[in-house]
Amino acid sequence: MDGGMIATTETLVRFTGVQKTYDGEHLVVKSLDLDIRKGEFLTLLGPSGSGKTTTLMMLAGFEVPTQGDIFIGDRPIKNTPPHKRDIGMVFQNYALFPHLTIEENVAFPLSVRGVAKAEIKERVKAALDMIKLGNLANRRPGQLSGGQQQRVALARALVFNPALVLMDEPLGALDKRLREHMQLEIKRLHETMGLTVVYVTHDQGEALTMSDRIAVFNDGIVQQIDRPDALYERPVNSFVANFIGENNVLSGVVENIEQGWARVALDAGGSVVAQAVNIGGAGNRTSLSLRPERVAIETGDSGDSAMNRLPATLTDLIYLGDHTLAVLNTPANPEFMVKLPAGSYAGLVPGQDVYIAFRPEDCRALDPV
Amino acid sequence: MTAAFVAGADVPLKRRLKRAERARQFRALGLVLPLLAFLLFTFVVPLAGMIWKSASDWEVPQVMPQTVAALEHWNGQGLPDEAAFAALAADIRAARDAGNLAVAAKRLNYVVNGFRTTLLSTGRKLKEQPAPGTAKETLIGIAPAWGERESWTAIKSASGPITSYYLLAAVDLTRNADGAIVAAPPDQAIYRDVFLRTFEIGFGVTALCLILGFPVAYLLANLPTGRSNLLMIFVLLPFWTSLLVRTCAWIVILQSEGIVNGSLEWLGVIDEPLRLIYNRFGVYMAMTHVLLPFMILPLYSVMRGVSPAYMRAAASLGAPPVTAFLRIYLPQTIPGIGAGCLLVFILAIGYYITPALVGGAADQMISYFIAFYTTETVNWGLASALGAVLLLSTVVLAVLYGKLALGRQTTGGLKN
Numbered sequence: 001m002d003g004g005m006i007a008t009t010e011t012l013v014r015f016t017g018v019q020k021t022y023d024g025e026h027l028v029v030k031s032l033d034l035d036i037r038k039g040e041f042l043t044l045l046g047p048s049g050s051g052k053t054t055t056l057m058m059l060a061g062f063e064v065p066t067q068g069d070i071f072i073g074d075r076p077i078k079n080t081p082p083h084k085r086d087i088g089m090v091f092q093n094y095a096l097f098p099h100l101t102i103e104e105n106v107a108f109p110l111s112v113r114g115v116a117k118a119e120i121k122e123r124v125k126a127a128l129d130m131i132k133l134g135n136l137a138n139r140r141p142g143q144l145s146g147g148q149q150q151r152v153a154l155a156r157a158l159v160f161n162p163a164l165v166l167m168d169e170p171l172g173a174l175d176k177r178l179r180e181h182m183q184l185e186i187k188r189l190h191e192t193m194g195l196t197v198v199y200v201t202h203d204q205g206e207a208l209t210m211s212d213r214i215a216v217f218n219d220g221i222v223q224q225i226d227r228p229d230a231l232y233e234r235p236v237n238s239f240v241a242n243f244i245g246e247n248n249v250l251s252g253v254v255e256n257i258e259q260g261w262a263r264v265a266l267d268a269g270g271s272v273v274a275q276a277v278n279i280g281g282a283g284n285r286t287s288l289s290l291r292p293e294r295v296a297i298e299t300g301d302s303g304d305s306a307m308n309r310l311p312a313t314l315t316d317l318i319y320l321g322d323h324t325l326a327v328l329n330t331p332a333n334p335e336f337m338v339k340l341p342a343g344s345y346a347g348l349v350p351g352q353d354v355y356i357a358f359r360p361e362d363c364r365a366l367d368p369v
Numbered sequence: 370m371t372a373a374f375v376a377g378a379d380v381p382l383k384r385r386l387k388r389a390e391r392a393r394q395f396r397a398l399g400l401v402l403p404l405l406a407f408l409l410f411t412f413v414v415p416l417a418g419m420i421w422k423s424a425s426d427w428e429v430p431q432v433m434p435q436t437v438a439a440l441e442h443w444n445g446q447g448l449p450d451e452a453a454f455a456a457l458a459a460d461i462r463a464a465r466d467a468g469n470l471a472v473a474a475k476r477l478n479y480v481v482n483g484f485r486t487t488l489l490s491t492g493r494k495l496k497e498q499p500a501p502g503t504a505k506e507t508l509i510g511i512a513p514a515w516g517e518r519e520s521w522t523a524i525k526s527a528s529g530p531i532t533s534y535y536l537l538a539a540v541d542l543t544r545n546a547d548g549a550i551v552a553a554p555p556d557q558a559i560y561r562d563v564f565l566r567t568f569e570i571g572f573g574v575t576a577l578c579l580i581l582g583f584p585v586a587y588l589l590a591n592l593p594t595g596r597s598n599l600l601m602i603f604v605l606l607p608f609w610t611s612l613l614v615r616t617c618a619w620i621v622i623l624q625s626e627g628i629v630n631g632s633l634e635w636l637g638v639i640d641e642p643l644r645l646i647y648n649r650f651g652v653y654m655a656m657t658h659v660l661l662p663f664m665i666l667p668l669y670s671v672m673r674g675v676s677p678a679y680m681r682a683a684a685s686l687g688a689p690p691v692t693a694f695l696r697i698y699l700p701q702t703i704p705g706i707g708a709g710c711l712l713v714f715i716l717a718i719g720y721y722i723t724p725a726l727v728g729g730a731a732d733q734m735i736s737y738f739i740a741f742y743t744t745e746t747v748n749w750g751l752a753s754a755l756g757a758v759l760l761l762s763t764v765v766l767a768v769l770y771g772k773l774a775l776g777r778q779t780t781g782g783l784k785n
């Protein structure tokens with residue numbers, strides 16, 4: 001997950017105050033300020049309609065920003081047509097040219113740039129060897145499997161050494177195993193070739209696996225842009241907390257805030273201490289965010305006063321191999337999830353009355369859902 | 370291996386599959402049967418009839434059976450023997466009484482100009498009772514033409530049952546008195562020119578349709594649904610109007626007092642009306658208009674399948690718009706271009722009513738002559754022969770296209 005050794009702080013792409021509307025009424029991208037660093041793997045993650053693909057298309061040059069500017073280096077590219085932007089792109093359904101062979105497909109970006117025939121041959125061969133498809137050079141795309149087509153699309157987008165590589169949900173059409181395999185392969189290419197990659201996906205697992213940084217989009221706005229671990233551990237708002245990973249929500253009202261710690265009175269009774277992250281002052285409503293693996297189940301009172309404790313009833317235990325998922329009914333949340341490490345649920349039976357316990361630093365008070 | 374344990378394994382698998390599929394095949398056959406029957410009666414039978422007529426020679430054998438029999442062993446050198454003359458005299462008398470002498474006269478007149486007069490006047494003058502002397506003397510006495518070898522080779526060449534006369538005539542060839550194939554006399558040699566003209570107009574109209582239709586099809590395939598539906602209505606509009614009405618509309622628009630000339634004169638662009646109709650220009654104009662949808666629709670259906678992602682991909686890979694179009698878009702529309710061109714060309718070379726109405730004498734296509742021979746002179750043989758030549762050239766084109774299309778597919782498939 002740490003491609004940071006390649007990523008520098010030098011900015012390659014900069015979005016400043018970019019807005020985009022298609023119909024003149026609704027902004028698909030509301031206000032985008034985004035820096036993409038040279039050599040980093042940045043993922044634009046969000047639900048469909050959140051503006052992530054539009055952002056990518058504006059960068060590729062297929063959509064024009066309604067407002068604002070995009071720079072590559074110091075050069076504004078608003079008036080640069082797509083074919084002059086020097087951006088390699090991998091499309092959702094690969095868009096391999098069906099009438100050309102694999103070799104001709106990969107040679108296309110070189111031949112339109114007027115590269116000499118001998119050099120094209122050499123570089124295409126190197127690119128095909130890189131994706132281990134040299135033996136299929138004379139096939140047509142239609143004769144290849146989805147995974148093979150995906151790799152050809154990658155080779156085609158990389159063969160001309162573009163400054164920037166864009167990928168628009170490139171793995172969406174593959175089955176799970178192949179998708180995981182390709183994630184690692186793309187990651188490997190990114191690291192060995194020192195590419196700058198902007199990757200669009202709605203699959204958070206994919207984003208967490210591959211990215212140096214993730215920009216979480218919702219409703220035309222970047223909600224948070226951060227390293228994967230930071231996004232997961234320290235979401236800044238409820239949307240990010242709910243979108244990335246599993247999340248338990250407890251609703252309540254802020255009673256007071258002291259030095260970054262908030263005491264929250266839960267709607268269902270009882271009160272807990274949480275990190276004050278994204279709440280106004282006392283009296284505001286808040287949603288507490290709790291990761292399922294940061295919560296413990298206690299059968300009796302352990303007496304640790306630093307912990308928040310809430311009574312709950314165990315309703316279900318779901319065995320999932322590497323961990324066991326406990327579903328609990330608490331007054332504040334009837335489907336509270338706790339992940340128990342393998343082998344640590346001995347003695348628990350559904351129907352049992354227990355306590356859930358969690359540290360204040362693992363409980364983040366965010367904007368109300 | 371497991372097949373041995375399956376019930377009914379003694380019957381080969383293929384046979385069992387066939388048996389299982391049979392009911393479905395019968396049902397499918399039942400569904401297409403009405404159409405097959407319809408096509409058989411409206412297409413296959415008339416077509417076969419046409420081809421048969423272009424080669425069959427029935428008039429002379431029917432009207433002059435005895436003469437045909439008598440000439441069977443004539444070697445074509447010198448004049449035939451007395452028996453042949455007697456048979457001819459008998460045939461002419463019988464035909465005169467039966468009233469069908471003109472049928473044979475018309476057929477023989479194709480071969481030798483003036484034969485009609487010879488035969489009919491012989492029919493009139495031939496007495497009921499043979500005059501003293503030989504039939505040969507009598508006939509030559511009535512018409513000196515019977516003393517010429519050419520008249521007799523004409524009869525022999527037309528004695529059927531199969532003749533190459535019409536098919537040869539359709540490509541400006543004929544047989545001389547010795548039976549050798551030679552060029553037709555210049556005053557009859559017009560069909561090659563007409564065929565060339567037909568193909569020229571066909572190619573011209575196809576090219577015009579392609580140039581005009583390609584951008585429209587592109588627009589249709591790439592506009593948002595609402596607007597493309599509206600455009601599609603405009604494309605299909607001509608289909609909802611009778612061909613005759615559309616052609617006449619062109620006459621109204623293009624004639625010397627028509628809208629175009631009127632406007633140009635009023636604007637002061639021209640002093641005298643331009644000649645826009647009853648010439649090749651009018652033919653191209655009207656035919657292109659009529660045939661345009663046949664180009665647009667196949668192009669459209671192929672272009673619909675070409676995802677806009679390809680053009681985007683080409684642009685992102687560094688291809689300027691023109692390069693992307695020529696190297697990525699155009700090659701993918703070739704099946705549509707092929708289908709559209711073939712359709713328009715085949716329809717164009719068979720066109721009759723439009724060139725007949727808006728063309729001049731030098732713009733008439735082969736169908737005009739086919740119509741002329743069927744309705745005006747009732748020369749079914751020549752009409753059928755011209756039709757057969759037209760059919761043959763169409764079939765050659767269609768096969769060629771099929772070969773090309775298939776060739777592309779197979780190289781696309783199994784190059785490795």
